[in-house]
Amino acid sequence: xxxxxxxxxCGAAGAAxxxxxxxxxxxSLQDTGLLDLIKDKFDEKYNATLDVVSGxxxxxxxxxxxxxxxxxxxxxxxxxLKFIDEGYGLERRCIAYNYFYLIxxxxxxxxxxxxxVSQAMATIMxxxxxxxxxxxxxxxxxxxxxxxxxxxxxxxANYDYSAVNSSGPWYIEAGQGMGATLNIANExxxxxxxxxxxxxxxxxxxxxxxxxxxxxxxxxxxxAMAVNPKKHPGVNCELANELINYLVxxxxxxxxxxxxxxxxGTPLFSAARGNCExxxxxxxxxxxxxxxxxxxx
Amino acid sequence: MEEIYSGLLxxxxxxxxxxxxxxxxxFRSLFISLSSAFLAGIICIPLGGIIEFRQFRGKRALIxxxxxxxxLPTVTVGLLVFLLISRSGPLGGLNLLFSPVGMIFGQAILVxxxxxGLTVTALAGVSPQIRDTARSLxxxxxxxIVTVIKEARVAVIAAVxxxxxxxxxxxxxxxxIGGNIRGYTRVLTTAIALETSMGNIELSMALGIILISIxxxxxxxxxxxxxx
Amino acid sequence: MPLLEIRSLSKSxxxxxxxxxxxxxxxxxxxxxxxxxxxxxxxTLLRLVNLLDESSSGSILFDGSLxxxxxxxxxxxxxxxxxxxxxxxVMFKARVEENxxxxxxxxxxxxxxxxxxxxxxxxAAVGLSGYESRDANTLxxxxxxxxxxxxxxxxxPELLLLDEPTANLDPRSAASIDSLLQSLAGGSxxxxxxxxxxxxxxxLADRVAVLQAGRLTAQGKSEEIFGPEEKSKVSGPHACGITxxx
Numbered sequence: 001x002x003x004x005x006x007x008x009x010c011g012a013a014g015a016a017x018x019x020x021x022x023x024x025x026x027x028s029l030q031d032t033g034l035l036d037l038i039k040d041k042f043d044e045k046y047n048a049t050l051d052v053v054s055g056x057x058x059x060x061x062x063x064x065x066x067x068x069x070x071x072x073x074x075x076x077x078x079x080x081l082k083f084i085d086e087g088y089g090l091e092r093r094c095i096a097y098n099y100f101y102l103i104x105x106x107x108x109x110x111x112x113x114x115x116x117v118s119q120a121m122a123t124i125m126x127x128x129x130x131x132x133x134x135x136x137x138x139x140x141x142x143x144x145x146x147x148x149x150x151x152x153x154x155x156x157a158n159y160d161y162s163a164v165n166s167s168g169p170w171y172i173e174a175g176q177g178m179g180a181t182l183n184i185a186n187e188x189x190x191x192x193x194x195x196x197x198x199x200x201x202x203x204x205x206x207x208x209x210x211x212x213x214x215x216x217x218x219x220x221x222x223x224a225m226a227v228n229p230k231k232h233p234g235v236n237c238e239l240a241n242e243l244i245n246y247l248v249x250x251x252x253x254x255x256x257x258x259x260x261x262x263x264x265g266t267p268l269f270s271a272a273r274g275n276c277e278x279x280x281x282x283x284x285x286x287x288x289x290x291x292x293x294x295x296x297x
Numbered sequence: 298m299e300e301i302y303s304g305l306l307x308x309x310x311x312x313x314x315x316x317x318x319x320x321x322x323x324f325r326s327l328f329i330s331l332s333s334a335f336l337a338g339i340i341c342i343p344l345g346g347i348i349e350f351r352q353f354r355g356k357r358a359l360i361x362x363x364x365x366x367x368x369l370p371t372v373t374v375g376l377l378v379f380l381l382i383s384r385s386g387p388l389g390g391l392n393l394l395f396s397p398v399g400m401i402f403g404q405a406i407l408v409x410x411x412x413x414g415l416t417v418t419a420l421a422g423v424s425p426q427i428r429d430t431a432r433s434l435x436x437x438x439x440x441x442i443v444t445v446i447k448e449a450r451v452a453v454i455a456a457v458x459x460x461x462x463x464x465x466x467x468x469x470x471x472x473x474i475g476g477n478i479r480g481y482t483r484v485l486t487t488a489i490a491l492e493t494s495m496g497n498i499e500l501s502m503a504l505g506i507i508l509i510s511i512x513x514x515x516x517x518x519x520x521x522x523x524x525x
Numbered sequence: 526m527p528l529l530e531i532r533s534l535s536k537s538x539x540x541x542x543x544x545x546x547x548x549x550x551x552x553x554x555x556x557x558x559x560x561x562x563x564x565x566x567x568x569t570l571l572r573l574v575n576l577l578d579e580s581s582s583g584s585i586l587f588d589g590s591l592x593x594x595x596x597x598x599x600x601x602x603x604x605x606x607x608x609x610x611x612x613x614x615v616m617f618k619a620r621v622e623e624n625x626x627x628x629x630x631x632x633x634x635x636x637x638x639x640x641x642x643x644x645x646x647x648x649a650a651v652g653l654s655g656y657e658s659r660d661a662n663t664l665x666x667x668x669x670x671x672x673x674x675x676x677x678x679x680x681x682p683e684l685l686l687l688d689e690p691t692a693n694l695d696p697r698s699a700a701s702i703d704s705l706l707q708s709l710a711g712g713s714x715x716x717x718x719x720x721x722x723x724x725x726x727x728x729l730a731d732r733v734a735v736l737q738a739g740r741l742t743a744q745g746k747s748e749e750i751f752g753p754e755e756k757s758k759v760s761g762p763h764a765c766g767i768t769x770x771x
Contacts, residue, residue, distance in 0.1 A: 051481055054477070066383045
């Protein structure tokens with residue numbers, strides 16, 4: 001028994017053979033299954049193991065800043081730029097995009113269908129305050145990219161987020177991933193903001209429908225960044241760049257653009273390639289190979 | 298009700314058919330929690346011995362503190378270990394975060410109070426005559442401790458089993474330290490949390506049934522031991 | 526030089542004085558009978574000699590050197606030259622063989638062959654040959670007592686401390702232990718035999734010390750205490766002018 005346990009322990013230590021690449025990413029990429037697909041291809045191609053840790057953009061960036069992961073895929077431009085500016089990331093590289101949806105009950109109790117998203121948010125708040133038993137909004141409340149976008153939308157509708165946040169029982173913070181938040185919204189028949197891909201992946205289990213789609217305000221761009229080895233010399237920068245190069249290669253972009261077509265009838269993501277200007281990425285951010293060096297000196 | 302019933306059937310099917318994902322996660326869970334119980338055991342049993350046998354100031358208070366820590370919230374242990382082994386933390390160089398070894402480390406810390414505390418209780422239950430007899434027959438302090446631990450082996454094994462059960466069923470450390478990485482650090486509890494949030498209720502239920510079965514088996518084993 | 530010398534030894538527990546001003550010595554190879562009623566302090570004295578407890582005052586010398594109050598390391602070395610059989614011996618949860626060889630293992634002996642041989646000898650000496658693989662916790666009281674004795678004599682101690690070794694035994698077992706002790710006498714092992722059984726004491730002891738309420742009230746040759754053998758059968762200790770209160 002003792003020997004067995006010892007052997008098992010040694011086994012655990014030995015299991016870390018071969019190169020491992022740690023990727024922190026948002027729940028949307030993980031929960032839809034896209035990353036499982038990417039992992040399988042990447043592991044095979046580079047004889048490495050891609051370890052995917054999923055959380056919101058907030059926690060993912062924190063992991064990266066602490067040097068606990070080698071590479072990030074997130075979707076919150078403001079924090080991405082800050083991450084690069086502060087020297088934690090090598091460079092920002094756009095890999096995919098889609099749109100956020102405003103999701104809500106089929107009968108649209110707040111009657112926001114057809115409005116632009118700022119109007120819609122304002123209306124939901126107004127009606128929610130008036131009768132929280134009819135109109136509710138579920139927020140991710142977890143500092144994720146989607147949560148960040150929601151805050152931007154409140155700002156766009158001329159509301160101070162801290163005021164919204166504490167304005168009554170109509171506004172609920174889930175503090176969980178996108179999938180769990182959709183499930184809560186479904187149980188409560190409430191409105192919520194979701195990235196399109198997670199909504200599509202969960203749609204089968206939901207009675208909620210998308211109320212507002214499209215528009216620049218709802219554009220959702222996924223960006224990959226390698227952690228700067230100057231900040232954390234232990235990170236696997238070379239392999240991180242390999243992963244990003246793979247994602248923006250023809251093969252990677254086709255993989256992303258085709259993902260979900262079979263299962264959902266429509267792709268969940270669009271390739272960044274060729275749409276750089278549309279999604280607000282610079283030419284360098286869409287370049288095929290990296291311009292940043294992993295050299296520490 | 299319908300959902301629970303059909304989910305249950307499908308879950309049993311998954312288990313019976315030896316679904317590779319279910320099997321893999323189950324074995325990883327067992328492996329990690331057994332290792333952490335083992336690691337904690339080799340540290341906590343002698344530690345419990347020292348606490349029980351040495352007379353020192355604050356001994357009673359220390360034992361009280363240890364007993365208070367029995368129900369240490371798993372997420373706080375997760376946070377503590379995260380801060381320790383994160384690359385920016387004092388043990389960052391070991392590269393343990395998001396690895397099974399890190400989880401073993403974290404769960405070992407989590408179950409340590411239970412193991413130390415129950416070891417102390419187990420040893421206190423051994424007749425003082427055993428100590429006298431061993432000492433009289435020429436045992437050193439260390440040999441006396443070992444002798445008494447051997448005498449209390451049933452209760453000490455129960456302590457280790459209890460620690461194993463807690464490690465197996467906790468989710469805080471597993472999630473925060475392991476990161477729930479598919480095929481690497483995903484264990485029963487974190488898989489259940491994830492699969493439920495993803496709406497894969499059948500898979501969650503299958504994993505849940507396995508988790509409950511293992512816990513049940515541990516309890517039966519415990520009762521067997523203590524009943525003797 | 527006596528093997529063991531006890532000088533004005535006292536022991537108190539709280540306000541209770543258990544032993545007071547004990548002066549006693551034991552020569553090599555002799556059997557000293559320590560006789561006294563239950564509660565007179567026999568067990569306490571044996572525990573002090575075995576260095577299991579600390580005395581309140583006074584000193585114990587073994588082989589001429591002071592051992593009471595010394596660091597545990599030195600005490601252990603001396604303790605390993607002794608062996609004690611408690612009044613109600615407990616067995617370790619193991620087989621008889623492990624119980625009997627326990628002291629040898631503590632002394633770092635690990636030659637399995639030698640160990641088995643010595644266990645066999647010790648078991649034969651207490652009349653329990655072939656008991657090696659019995660579960661030590663399923664033995665009768667008499668068997669337990671004898672295994673405890675085997676566990677002690679296997680160590681070939683210079684000083685053997687026996688606390689009421691036959692108190693809980695049937696007459697046959699008691700007799701066999703007595704004859705074993707007799708066979709030990711004259712060898713290199715000195716024995717302190719604490720007992721309240723006068724017959725046993727006079728039969729076995731070379732010298733006798735009488736302990737009453739924590740004080741030594743008399744000591745001397747067995748005949749001096751009990752009187753000549755023939756007489757004692759009639760009148761017991763009273764014959765030599767000592768009043769034993771039980």
